Amino acid sequence: MATIDETIDVDVPVRTAYDQWTQFEEFPHFMDGVKEVKQISDTLTRWVTDIQGVEREFDAAIREQQPDVVVAWSSIDGTTHSGRVTFEPLGPGSTRITTHIEWEPGSFKEKIGAAVGADDRQVKKDLHRFKEFIESRRTETGAWRGEVEGGTPVDRGTAATGGTAFPAGTPVEGGTTTP
Template sequence: MSTIDQTIDVDVPVRTAYDQWTQFEEFPHFMEGVKEVRQISDTLTRWATEIQGVDREFDATILEQEPDVVVAWASVDGTMHAGRVTFEPLGPGRTRVTAHIEWKPESFVEKVGAAVGADDRQVKKDLHKFKEFIESRRTETGAWRGTVRDGHPMP
């Protein structure tokens, strides 16, 4: 199991950072290796990735989502992948975004990459791209303000 923890501060309000993160279909704009994310339902996403020449498709379910606080997910098939992203206001126009990701490298290349910290560096790079993306726009491309607990949307 590989665990990655990265944090970045972005110069936008917490609501803007959080709302953008809920726009999963926009992830390919700032996440290297993510070819496509489709939102199937409020809690189900379908991912297509290509990382180091390895193509993968998997579904992930949103386990927890609280506006302006957290988005957490886990894969439901394919590669074991889970994560949690938290949002902490640092003032009226600044937010700390913290990503905690766990995944199980499968191929030899993935295992070597995880061992030398390539996956950690990639998440750090993707968070920097997220920072550039949201700060250059100054506004989110959309938002989903619903709450999810234990994988179920709350009324």
């Protein structure tokens, strides 16, 4: 099992950093190798990645999500992939983001990449691109303030969950679209 741990400080408030991170469909804008992420539901995402010529498609379930604190996920199909991202306020305009990712390299090329630290370097570069992305914008592209415990959304009423995981006009389950 390959493990990647990386940390970066970003010069935006914790709420801005966290809210942007919940916009999974925006990941291809700053994550090299992530071709597409589709938000299927509040707790399900579909990923298409192409890392060093190795393409993978997998579904990942959000296992834990607490606004401004943590997002954790794991794959739910044949790909072994899980991770946890935490957000720590360093002050009113600064946040520390810490990532912990575990995955099982499948191909020979993936095993070599993991052994020589290519995965760690990739995550580090992606975090730097996230930093550039959010610091240049100074605001998030959207937000989802809901909570997830044990893979299930927690209903604490609209005041606690407010927001949506999808940009306006996006089709969601049941064939409807967001306002």
